Amino acid sequence: MNKVLDKIYRIGLVPVVKLDSADDAVPLAGALCSGGLPVAEITFRTDAAEQSIKNIKAAYPDMLLGAGTVLTVEQVDRAVNAGAQFIVTPGFNKKIVQHCIDIGVPVTPGCPTSSDIESAIEMGLDTLKFFPAENLGGVKMIKALA
Secondary structure, eight states, X not given: OOHHHHHHHHHOOOOEEOOSOGGGHHHHHHHHHHTTXXXXXXXXXXXXXXXXXXXXXXXXXXXXXXXXXXXXXXXXXXXXXXXXXXXXESSOOHHHHHHHHHHTOOEEEBOOSHHHHHXXXXXXXXXXXXXXXXXXXXXXXXXXXX
16 A cells, blocks of 8 residues: 555544635644644645645645645646645546656545446556445445445
8 A cells, every 4th residue: 555545544534624715724734733633635626725735734744635626637736746645536537547646646536436446446546535425325335336
């Protein structure tokens, strides 16, 4: 398993955070770290995401940071340049997955179908995100796919 994904596994939980202001990033990171959760996935659903990752990385360099809701290769590059150590996508986008593989950044794509799962496995991935889980049958669907 990748070192970053192994750290996530050992922590056991990744808070998914949407920040509307980068000014909120460092206080949030401080609270997470103080609470024993030195990890966060900052979603790229707002314009504050990139700067939030930069701010957290500067204040908490040992915190494990990822970027979520990543929809383009350009967002991957912006996130990684800001300090993101892993990427999460809502769906299986082969271009994004291949780019992350090429630059050596762990990626966890959303894979809601068996075809997406097979495509991800074919590309060498072993950690995937079942999303949107509840809408697709939740635990019953995961058991069926297993």
